[in-house]
Amino acid sequence: MSRDPRIAPHAGDAGGDAPRDPRSQLLTAYVDGVTELSPDERRGVEAWLADDPAARRESDAVHAVLDQLRALPPNAGEVAEPDWAAMERSIRQAVATEPIRPWWRRWQWLVPAMTCATAAAVLLVIWPRPAPVMAPPHRHVPEPVATEPTTTEPTTTEPTTTDGVVALWLDGSEVDVDLAATEPLGDAGFEIGGAPRDDAADDGDDGDEVGLLPATDLVWVDRLDDAALDRAERWLAGPENAGGSTGRRNPGGAASPAGPTGRASPSRKKS
Amino acid sequence: MTVADPDHELAERFRDGERGAFDLLVRRHQKGMWRLIRRYVKSDADAADVTQLAFMRAFRGLAGFRGTATVRSWLYRIAINCALSWLRDHRREQPTEIAEDALTDDNPAPAQLSARDDRARLRAAIALLPPKQKLVLELRVFDDLSFKEVSDLADCSENTAKVNFHYAVKRLRDILGADHEP
Numbered sequence: 001m002s003r004d005p006r007i008a009p010h011a012g013d014a015g016g017d018a019p020r021d022p023r024s025q026l027l028t029a030y031v032d033g034v035t036e037l038s039p040d041e042r043r044g045v046e047a048w049l050a051d052d053p054a055a056r057r058e059s060d061a062v063h064a065v066l067d068q069l070r071a072l073p074p075n076a077g078e079v080a081e082p083d084w085a086a087m088e089r090s091i092r093q094a095v096a097t098e099p100i101r102p103w104w105r106r107w108q109w110l111v112p113a114m115t116c117a118t119a120a121a122v123l124l125v126i127w128p129r130p131a132p133v134m135a136p137p138h139r140h141v142p143e144p145v146a147t148e149p150t151t152t153e154p155t156t157t158e159p160t161t162t163d164g165v166v167a168l169w170l171d172g173s174e175v176d177v178d179l180a181a182t183e184p185l186g187d188a189g190f191e192i193g194g195a196p197r198d199d200a201a202d203d204g205d206d207g208d209e210v211g212l213l214p215a216t217d218l219v220w221v222d223r224l225d226d227a228a229l230d231r232a233e234r235w236l237a238g239p240e241n242a243g244g245s246t247g248r249r250n251p252g253g254a255a256s257p258a259g260p261t262g263r264a265s266p267s268r269k270k271s
Numbered sequence: 272m273t274v275a276d277p278d279h280e281l282a283e284r285f286r287d288g289e290r291g292a293f294d295l296l297v298r299r300h301q302k303g304m305w306r307l308i309r310r311y312v313k314s315d316a317d318a319a320d321v322t323q324l325a326f327m328r329a330f331r332g333l334a335g336f337r338g339t340a341t342v343r344s345w346l347y348r349i350a351i352n353c354a355l356s357w358l359r360d361h362r363r364e365q366p367t368e369i370a371e372d373a374l375t376d377d378n379p380a381p382a383q384l385s386a387r388d389d390r391a392r393l394r395a396a397i398a399l400l401p402p403k404q405k406l407v408l409e410l411r412v413f414d415d416l417s418f419k420e421v422s423d424l425a426d427c428s429e430n431t432a433k434v435n436f437h438y439a440v441k442r443l444r445d446i447l448g449a450d451h452e453p
Contacts, residue, residue, distance in 0.1 A: 028440050029418070034389075062440055062444075069412045072394065078310060081315075081316065082319045088294070088298055088301060091326045091327070098331060100286075
């Protein structure tokens with residue numbers, strides 16, 4: 001045999017380390033009970049025992065120790081075993097009031113229910129929704145002005161005239177234009193004149209209003225000197241005209257009184 | 272659940288609400304439980320009390336028993352835990368010989384074994400084994416557990432249990448000296 005049987009590992013527990021000779025461990029397990037070995041291990045130990053007399057001696061020694069151990073009473077000294085029937089009764093009485101199922105088992109169904117509910121809530125939150133379909137912008141059609149003498153169709157968007165005031169639909173808002181203020185311009189005032197329109201200089205918001213005033217009649221603007229233009233600019237920027245241009249930009253269509261009507265009013269023209 | 276576990280059906284019946292199944296488990300394992308506990312608790316009456324306590328804990332936990340080990344090794348685990356807990360609570364009342372620290376005295380000389388009787392010598396030699404080797408040896412020899420069950424109770428792998436058993440037997444041979452040498 002290749003190992004010294006007196007070399008015993010006395011240094012504490014064999015915590016998972018393989019023995020120095022795995023065959024010895026297998027031999028001990030073999031002697032203790034062959035069913036604890038796999039068929040291959042059993043065949044290996046039996047072959048070892050058949051070939052090596054020292055292995056047979058070791059097997060006999062292990063047999064002797066195990067026989068002594070199994071002959072030993074499990075407990076030291078005189079042990080008086082209890083009355084097993086009495087112990088059984090006392091255990092039965094002790095657990096008589098105990099419920100078989102722990103309390104949480106009665107609510108065990110809550111676990112899958114809560115899981116499903118949580119999953120559904122998460123899905124609702126993260127589910128990709130289609131982009132909301134935007135309703136087409138509502139185009140406000142101005143109510144026809146009830147005037148007896150005019151025969152304007154109720155649904156028309158043509159300018160309607162009432163008592164010298166023409167209702168125009170400009171830039172999404174209804175604008176009342178005092179015809180008296182535009183009378184001097186005549187019919188030509190509603191046409192873009194021969195003067196070339198300077199789109200680059202235009203601020204872009206007033207383009208719809210160009211038709212209100214004839215370009216040919218704006219030459220007086222060109223004759224204004226710089227001081228007059230500065231005064232006009234200051235006046236337009238003044239607090240009384242602060243809402244003039246913004247009112248027309250209101251998408252709701254509610255133009256301020258100082259809006260386009262004001263621009264077309266005689267007082268504006270005077271300034 | 273181990274397929275060969277004869278207590279598996281009883282555990283299932285208990286989970287289904289049959290109290291009588293637990294009574295059968297008590298009848299089947301109370302002796303082994305008591306003997307196991309008695310090796311820790313050096314009083315017959317105290318061992319009976321600890322056994323009852325262990326069965327009460329088993330009753331409360333059996334419905335949640337997952338079956339990763341046999342019911343017997345699970346019960347024995349509860350028994351060992353209850354015994355150790357009882358020892359902690361009654362440390363001063365116990366004889367010093369059962370203190371676990373006393374069992375870790377490595378490599379005692381055979382001359383230290385004063386007992387003349389072979390049984391007393393063997394029991395003294397067992398008491399001098401390292402705790403894990405002692406536990407594995409006792410569970411294997413006295414409680415007749417398989418190495419799988421021993422490994423479950425000793426918190427180790429089956430192979431480690433075999434190695435510890437091998438070392439325990441070898442050490443007993445060395446402690447007992449030439450008596451067992453051919």
